[in-house]
Amino acid sequence: MHPALSVIVFTVASGAGYGLLATLALLAALGTIAPSLPLGLAGFGLALALVTGGLLSSTLHLGHPERAWRAFSQWRTSWLSREGVAAVATYLPAGLLALLFTFFAPGRATLAILGLLTAAGAVATVLCTAMIYRSLKPIHAWCNQWTVPGYLALGAATGLALAFAVLAAFGVPAAGPVGIAAIAALAAAWWVKRAYWSFLDTVPAASTPESATGLGRIGKVRLLDPPHTGANYLAREMGFRIARKHATKLRAIAMVAGVVLPAALVAVALATTQPLASLAAWLAALLALAGALVERWLFFAEAKHTTMLYYGAASA
Amino acid sequence: MTGYVTPRRRLGLVIDLDTCVGCHACAVNCKEWNTGGHSAPLTDLDPYGPAASGVWFNRIHSFEAGEGRAGRTVNFPRSCLHCDEPACVTVCPTGASYKREEDGIVLVNPDTCIGCKLCSWACPYGAREYDEDEGVMKKCTLCIDRIYNETIPEAERVPACVSTCPAHARHFGDLGDPASEVSRLVAERGGYDLMPELGYRPVNKYLPPRPGRPAPPPQPAEPDAEGLTGFLGWVDRMLSR
Amino acid sequence: MERLDPSPPVSDEVKHTTCYMCACRCGIRVHLRNGQVRYIEGNPDHPVNRGVLCAKGSAGIMNHYSPARLRKPLKRVGERGSGEFVEIAWDEALAIAESWLREAREKDPRRLAFYTGRDQSQGLTGWWAQMYGTPNYAAHGGFCSVNMAAAGLYTLGGSFWEFGEPDFERTKLFLMFGVAEDHDSNPIKLGLAELKRRGATFISVNPVRTGYSAIADRWVPIRPGTDGALVLALVHELLKARRVDLDFLADYTNAGWLVIDDPRGPDDGLFARDEAGTPLVLDRGGAPRPWNGEGVRPLLARPATLADGRRAKPVFLLLAERYLDERYSADAAAAITGVPAEEIRGLAAELARVAFDERIEIDQVWTDWRGVTHDRFVGRPVSLHAMRGISAHANGFQTCRALHLLQLLLGAIDTPGAWRYKSPYPRPAPPPIRPGGKPGELGPGKPMPRPPLGFPMGPEDLLVEADGRPVRLDQGYSWEAPIAAHGLMHLVIRNAWAGEPYPIDVLFLYMANMAWNSAMNAAGTVAMLTDKHADGSYKIPRIIYSDAFFSETVPYADLVLPDTTYLERYDCISLLDRPIGKAEGPGDAIRHPVVPPDRDVRPFQDVLLELGARLGLPGMVTEDGSPRYPGGYADYIVNHERAPGIGPLAGWRGPDGALHGKGPPNPRQLERYIAHGGFWHYELPSEALFFKFANKAYLDHAVAFGLIAKAEPIVLQLYVEPLQRFRLAARGHGPIQPPEHLRERVATHCDPLPAWHPPFEGQMVSEAAFPLHAVTQRPAAMYHSWGSQNAWLRQIHGENRLYMNRGTAAALGIADDDWVHVTSHHGRITVQVRLMEGVEPHTVWTWNAIGKRAGAWNLDPRAREATHGFLLNHLISELLPDGRLPNADPITGQAAWYDLRVRVEKAAVAPEAVEPALPPLARPPGLADPPRLLRYGAQFGRSPERRRVTAA
Numbered sequence A: 001m002h003p004a005l006s007v008i009v010f011t012v013a014s015g016a017g018y019g020l021l022a023t024l025a026l027l028a029a030l031g032t033i034a035p036s037l038p039l040g041l042a043g044f045g046l047a048l049a050l051v052t053g054g055l056l057s058s059t060l061h062l063g064h065p066e067r068a069w070r071a072f073s074q075w076r077t078s079w080l081s082r083e084g085v086a087a088v089a090t091y092l093p094a095g096l097l098a099l100l101f102t103f104f105a106p107g108r109a110t111l112a113i114l115g116l117l118t119a120a121g122a123v124a125t126v127l128c129t130a131m132i133y134r135s136l137k138p139i140h141a142w143c144n145q146w147t148v149p150g151y152l153a154l155g156a157a158t159g160l161a162l163a164f165a166v167l168a169a170f171g172v173p174a175a176g177p178v179g180i181a182a183i184a185a186l187a188a189a190w191w192v193k194r195a196y197w198s199f200l201d202t203v204p205a206a207s208t209p210e211s212a213t214g215l216g217r218i219g220k221v222r223l224l225d226p227p228h229t230g231a232n233y234l235a236r237e238m239g240f241r242i243a244r245k246h247a248t249k250l251r252a253i254a255m256v257a258g259v260v261l262p263a264a265l266v267a268v269a270l271a272t273t274q275p276l277a278s279l280a281a282w283l284a285a286l287l288a289l290a291g292a293l294v295e296r297w298l299f300f301a302e303a304k305h306t307t308m309l310y311y312g313a314a315s316a
Numbered sequence B: 001m002t003g004y005v006t007p008r009r010r011l012g013l014v015i016d017l018d019t020c021v022g023c024h025a026c027a028v029n030c031k032e033w034n035t036g037g038h039s040a041p042l043t044d045l046d047p048y049g050p051a052a053s054g055v056w057f058n059r060i061h062s063f064e065a066g067e068g069r070a071g072r073t074v075n076f077p078r079s080c081l082h083c084d085e086p087a088c089v090t091v092c093p094t095g096a097s098y099k100r101e102e103d104g105i106v107l108v109n110p111d112t113c114i115g116c117k118l119c120s121w122a123c124p125y126g127a128r129e130y131d132e133d134e135g136v137m138k139k140c141t142l143c144i145d146r147i148y149n150e151t152i153p154e155a156e157r158v159p160a161c162v163s164t165c166p167a168h169a170r171h172f173g174d175l176g177d178p179a180s181e182v183s184r185l186v187a188e189r190g191g192y193d194l195m196p197e198l199g200y201r202p203v204n205k206y207l208p209p210r211p212g213r214p215a216p217p218p219q220p221a222e223p224d225a226e227g228l229t230g231f232l233g234w235v236d237r238m239l240s241r
Numbered sequence C: 001m002e003r004l005d006p007s008p009p010v011s012d013e014v015k016h017t018t019c020y021m022c023a024c025r026c027g028i029r030v031h032l033r034n035g036q037v038r039y040i041e042g043n044p045d046h047p048v049n050r051g052v053l054c055a056k057g058s059a060g061i062m063n064h065y066s067p068a069r070l071r072k073p074l075k076r077v078g079e080r081g082s083g084e085f086v087e088i089a090w091d092e093a094l095a096i097a098e099s100w101l102r103e104a105r106e107k108d109p110r111r112l113a114f115y116t117g118r119d120q121s122q123g124l125t126g127w128w129a130q131m132y133g134t135p136n137y138a139a140h141g142g143f144c145s146v147n148m149a150a151a152g153l154y155t156l157g158g159s160f161w162e163f164g165e166p167d168f169e170r171t172k173l174f175l176m177f178g179v180a181e182d183h184d185s186n187p188i189k190l191g192l193a194e195l196k197r198r199g200a201t202f203i204s205v206n207p208v209r210t211g212y213s214a215i216a217d218r219w220v221p222i223r224p225g226t227d228g229a230l231v232l233a234l235v236h237e238l239l240k241a242r243r244v245d246l247d248f249l250a251d252y253t254n255a256g257w258l259v260i261d262d263p264r265g266p267d268d269g270l271f272a273r274d275e276a277g278t279p280l281v282l283d284r285g286g287a288p289r290p291w292n293g294e295g296v297r298p299l300l301a302r303p304a305t306l307a308d309g310r311r312a313k314p315v316f317l318l319l320a321e322r323y324l325d326e327r328y329s330a331d332a333a334a335a336i337t338g339v340p341a342e343e344i345r346g347l348a349a350e351l352a353r354v355a356f357d358e359r360i361e362i363d364q365v366w367t368d369w370r371g372v373t374h375d376r377f378v379g380r381p382v383s384l385h386a387m388r389g390i391s392a393h394a395n396g397f398q399t400c401r402a403l404h405l406l407q408l409l410l411g412a413i414d415t416p417g418a419w420r421y422k423s424p425y426p427r428p429a430p431p432p433i434r435p436g437g438k439p440g441e442l443g444p445g446k447p448m449p450r451p452p453l454g455f456p457m458g459p460e461d462l463l464v465e466a467d468g469r470p471v472r473l474d475q476g477y478s479w480e481a482p483i484a485a486h487g488l489m490h491l492v493i494r495n496a497w498a499g500e501p502y503p504i505d506v507l508f509l510y511m512a513n514m515a516w517n518s519a520m521n522a523a524g525t526v527a528m529l530t531d532k533h534a535d536g537s538y539k540i541p542r543i544i545y546s547d548a549f550f551s552e553t554v555p556y557a558d559l560v561l562p563d564t565t566y567l568e569r570y571d572c573i574s575l576l577d578r579p580i581g582k583a584e585g586p587g588d589a590i591r592h593p594v595v596p597p598d599r600d601v602r603p604f605q606d607v608l609l610e611l612g613a614r615l616g617l618p619g620m621v622t623e624d625g626s627p628r629y630p631g632g633y634a635d636y637i638v639n640h641e642r643a644p645g646i647g648p649l650a651g652w653r654g655p656d657g658a659l660h661g662k663g664p665p666n667p668r669q670l671e672r673y674i675a676h677g678g679f680w681h682y683e684l685p686s687e688a689l690f691f692k693f694a695n696k697a698y699l700d701h702a703v704a705f706g707l708i709a710k711a712e713p714i715v716l717q718l719y720v721e722p723l724q725r726f727r728l729a730a731r732g733h734g735p736i737q738p739p740e741h742l743r744e745r746v747a748t749h750c751d752p753l754p755a756w757h758p759p760f761e762g763q764m765v766s767e768a769a770f771p772l773h774a775v776t777q778r779p780a781a782m783y784h785s786w787g788s789q790n791a792w793l794r795q796i797h798g799e800n801r802l803y804m805n806r807g808t809a810a811a812l813g814i815a816d817d818d819w820v821h822v823t824s825h826h827g828r829i830t831v832q833v834r835l836m837e838g839v840e841p842h843t844v845w846t847w848n849a850i851g852k853r854a855g856a857w858n859l860d861p862r863a864r865e866a867t868h869g870f871l872l873n874h875l876i877s878e879l880l881p882d883g884r885l886p887n888a889d890p891i892t893g894q895a896a897w898y899d900l901r902v903r904v905e906k907a908a909v910a911p912e913a914v915e916p917a918l919p920p921l922a923r924p925p926g927l928a929d930p931p932r933l934l935r936y937g938a939q940f941g942r943s944p945e946r947r948r949v950t951a952a
């Protein structure tokens, strides 16, 4: 699949944003962090900025962004619609929580209710995003049991890494456990992605040129001529191909830069004092984000669509 | 609107791969009809330049199956199959993509489509065509503005691709009616679904190429010890009858 | 809910005319909305296409509105080829053409060479050339399929090509040789559909398995140029198995005609004749008698002694003696063709089984020319069809003759289930027209007594000077090509440039892209068009060209006469040319303007008639010198009479339109055609539908319609006597003899019985250096060069590859998508390959005419057609490797495109674009930048105002 920048940025930013949002909301609900203007501005501000930026970025690839409001109508069948609904629904508790947390000092109960609602909304939204891909049967690389865990784990890992950086910067005591949680989430992401890639490398797609054409009864099927000598929308959208050795290299980069290094840096941050701790924490967060971008790029680039079986692909 | 009710009729195409010569007539006539029809226009980008590409609802591929002489070249037209389980419809966030209850035709409403392209990802068959100029998704309409068109003679109310196909390799009808001509063809010729494993339950069916007919073994030539003389004698005998 | 209108009116007006996106002549309905073309569809009532329409036909809108259309007459002001033109008014253009043409005619009409391409007005253009007085005229047939036409016309009085068709409704076994698309594009497809519906067997003999061959029940991959060997082996096997239709041969062919056996005599190999000149047969009573004598029935296998004591043999005996020889065995053919011997024998057996054991009968009383009544038509349901895979070889004439021989042995000509003549055929074999332009018939200002093209019966009909040199610029009807029934278009530019056999003044071309895809040696041709004498004058002094579009040839003209598109003019698909007759009866058709031109262009036929009138050509002016057809071509179509009562159109003749076939002109004839959907078609009575060559009812009808002169039987010619006359001359008999260097060639190839010889190019180059055959195929969705301007079609075929057998490529270390050098004795190209299974291992092929010269057709100079499209024509030479003889069939002069031999090597570095790349052509004035975005049809849709985002 064509790795469209807007979609990659959207999923990474919103994943990280919702991860950050959910972390802060949960901490607030638990009372682990107390309302504060600077933390509110920085923490919730960053989370909402990422989420909103991501969502806006996602409308960039629409043919008719001005009609985007129509996308909320099909929540009964469409995960994309559900994602929109969930995102918007999450704004309510999240906005309120951010507002109260930053500028007022709401009671514990309010924080708990809003925090839990916000966290639930954030997770639900990321889940919807993941389900958009998980539900696409023509794309073997997406329509499998690893897609949802992958999105959740990466959202959590990048979100927690960001949360750790924010909290560490403010010297909030919760930073420690959050840092440990971030390392755990990064480890989980590492495990999920490894499992995902081994699945991709070993489990072939159900569809083949033979099943796509029904001509397997004659023998092995090869494309002789595509319908048109030129390109078309489908080929541009779905015909993206990445060489094996490229993919392997990028997988390694994503894992090292996006998981191993950030985890190590978080550990460094936990073990050191400011300003080094903050520096390491922010570097970890940025690396995690960068790694997630590479991972997401690969998530598209490595995905093959059954349509390409009609254009000469030997497998889907 | 969630999903749809099982359609009353299942209108669709049956494509005979044993007869299709890959001439692209159906594809071009489809383009011609539809560029001024329900989905007008079927935009072409860079039409006279190096990167010409356009919106087409029907495209003709050709494949080779098997090896050498034992194999076969098969021309393979591909358009929307008007699936009974059209994920292209269910993934659509706006409802612009829908399947009609009365005949099962899958359509896109260009006035509400936001151009998110998700339906094209959801279609395994590559049957959705994005119009980059108009920012909306387009697709085969099963010539909805022909098959019900009361301004054209009744006998001609079939999809453009069907009426134009010079090899009569395309058939149109109600595949929900077991007694219809198309259903009969499918039953007789072993019509099949593309990628049945994905469970989209396409309405359109493909008829497989018939097996070839290898040369029969030569008949033993008549014993002809006398060679040319014998042959000429035979001619004389035959003629003097 | 969606606004959905399931019933929008398609158009506000529907006009019926004839398609011209190719030469198939399908009937179309053009739907117009607000004067613009909304939709073109097949006319269901039309006999040719019965409602279907091919890809090209459906893309007619895009040709009609093409940005490559020429807009105004052009006069060259820069160097030839530079594209520097000025737009001029028609008056000036016509005055220039008139002066050039007048000057040439007054000097020597031969100084005009007038050649036309894919046009359908040869009835007019040939007559114009005759009236002008130049023999240097031909249409595209010479490089197209004259082998098929000539072989058929001399053998059957009809031919494959578009003059006959398999009886698709009844045939049980259809054998197709070397056809990818053919002129009968839609009818063949309709026919194949019919075969499939009925479960008849379809066998395709073709080195490549695509298109029609893809759906064949059996594909027989054959080595190019070897079909003759295969077919004569089938003949051998049939004879050996005694499975031939002796009655058919005796009754309808010249199998029984006696051939003089007098090896040294001047009449050796000619028919023994009585005093009246009637060929003799050995009657079953044992005496030689005129073949058509009362009650005469010939013996086929017995030699005879003639009254003068000379010996003679019936044709059939000669034939049996020759083809029963082991030289023609299946085993011998297997080694040549690559088709296993068992398979050849099996095929022969299958042909015989279907022809004889599965014969079909139609209960229909009919009467033959002798007056004998038969109670049924007996059919041999084996049908053959062949085209350029046979004709485009230098042995194509004889190979096509072999195919006809096979049909005749099976009795499978014009019987139910067999190959059938399409009206206006059959005609006498060959038709009784001799080529005009013998030396004494030419002179300044003088018309020729006969049309330039015809059918020689012997040396006396050749167009040669006393010293044996050709009269015609293209060497047609000379000893190089004695039966050049369509001329040798591929030699015209070369000979005009070389001044051989003489220089000319004006080269007048119409609708032929001679500087590109119909040139052999394309780059060399361009060089000849621009080559100059030492004094700076062009070797070809003046070039006039009529095209409708900015083709590769336009920049090489001195004067460009822009034509209309097919939707803007009258045309006439006439019985005098290549009409739309069917086996069931004659038919013809018209085109008429369905939309007015929006440019300053004129129909070429109008222009030609006007030039004729200005020159005062006979028939084109009245006694007082005023134009005879002031109303242009439409006027001519209605009022011209070739012979009394015979005009361009056969339908609705006579003052009130009541007559068909012959009759005085009808002033309202065109209106009748338009009211009837643009065509006329007549169904023959059922007793006249088969055995037309001998069917009294048919022959009478044909006379009544003016198709043949006399209701005499047409005897099918197994043995073609005119060829023997040329051979005798080569042996030294008679006053007109070939020059020494051609004696041997004429004696060898002018064989009255079909023979096979390996193609010349293959004989002259080394097998080791050029091990592969290279051929082209027509893509169904593209018509020669003129489809590339079409925004829709060029998306389908915007570039081409060299297709190679997967195994062959592997042995050469070539992988899919690799770039390769393809080298012939003449040149080299560098192109990209695609590997496939369905191609004979010694063959490489590509689609024809997809490659374009950069800049032409108003395409972006970086168009894929120029960077990734290529022509094989760069590798093909118009002369044989010896540099002397034409690369053509030795009998007809048919261009031998498919004799090309090449080697293929992997290119060390992949180039950016195909090679060679000729410099880009400059756009002529008047043409605008083509649009970057095409939304054709938006104006008819439900929301034409929808936005436009990207114009990239």
Ligand SMILES: Nc1nc2c(c(=O)[nH]1)N[C@H]1C(S)=C(S)[C@@H](COP(=O)(O)OP(=O)(O)OC[C@H]3O[C@@H](n4cnc5c(=O)[nH]c(N)nc54)[C@H](O)[C@@H]3O)O[C@H]1N2
Pocket (backbone or CB within 6 Å): C117, C118, C140, C143, C144, C145, C510, C511, C512, C513, C514, C517, C518, C519, C546, C547, C548, C549, C550, C551, C552, C553, C563, C564, C565, C566, C604, C776, C777, C783, C784, C785, C786, C848, C849, C871, C872, C873, C897
């Ligand atoms: N390598 C190779 N070369 C081949 C062949 C092959 O098989 N292989 N085939 C050969 C054969 S059989 C043929 S017939 C020739 C065909 O070759 P050409 O006769 O050159 O055919 P086209 O390329 O169609 O070119 C016809 C010209 O007519 C112009 N034209 C189109 N419509 C109109 C019109 O309405 N009016 C006028 N005035 N002009 C118009 C087009 O713009 C174009 O320039 O090619 C030959 N060349």
Ligand SMILES: Nc1nc2c(c(=O)[nH]1)N[C@H]1C(S)=C(S)[C@@H](COP(=O)(O)OP(=O)(O)OC[C@H]3O[C@@H](n4cnc5c(=O)[nH]c(N)nc54)[C@H](O)[C@@H]3O)O[C@H]1N2
Pocket (backbone or CB within 6 Å): C022, C023, C144, C145, C177, C178, C179, C180, C181, C182, C183, C184, C185, C205, C206, C207, C208, C222, C223, C224, C225, C226, C227, C386, C387, C388, C389, C390, C393, C775, C776, C777, C778, C779, C780, C781, C782, C783, C784, C845, C898
């Ligand atoms: N769509 C479309 N239709 C056309 C045209 C076009 O350009 N496009 N051009 C028109 C013109 S001008 C013509 S002349 C006709 C020609 O129509 P066709 O006769 O169909 O011409 P080609 O496409 O040259 O096909 C020749 C076939 O012969 C095969 N072949 C080559 N060499 C041999 C051989 O030695 N033996 C055998 N058995 N087969 C061989 C090739 O593989 C190819 O399939 O088509 C006409 N119709």
Ligand code: SF4
Pocket (backbone or CB within 6 Å): B019, B020, B021, B022, B023, B024, B025, B026, B027, B060, B075, B077, B164, B165, B166, B167, B168, B169, B170
């Ligand atoms: S028109 Fe018919 S024969 Fe031609 S490509 Fe389409 S389905 Fe095949």
Ligand code: SF4
Pocket (backbone or CB within 6 Å): B079, B080, B081, B082, B083, B086, B087, B088, B089, B106, B122, B123, B124, B125, B126, B127, B128, B139, B200
């Ligand atoms: S073929 Fe594709 S677009 Fe058509 S209904 Fe099925 S899934 Fe939808």
Ligand code: SF4
Pocket (backbone or CB within 6 Å): B091, B092, B093, B094, B095, B096, B097, B108, B112, B113, B114, B115, B116, B117, B118, B119, B120, B136, B137
């Ligand atoms: S592109 Fe249009 S039709 Fe397709 S899913 Fe998006 S909104 Fe629906």
Ligand code: SF4
Pocket (backbone or CB within 6 Å): B029, B030, B031, B033, B034, B057, B058, B079, B080, B139, B140, B141, B142, B143, B159, B160, B161, B162
């Ligand atoms: S049914 Fe109509 S829209 Fe669909 S492929 Fe055929 S012609 Fe095109």
Ligand code: SF4
Pocket (backbone or CB within 6 Å): C019, C020, C021, C022, C023, C024, C025, C026, C049, C052, C053, C054, C055, C056, C057, C058, C185, C186
């Ligand atoms: S075959 Fe196609 S292009 Fe040729 S006349 Fe018929 S419809 Fe037109």
Ligand SMILES: [Mo]
Pocket (backbone or CB within 6 Å): C140, C143, C144, C145
């Ligand atoms: Mo041709």
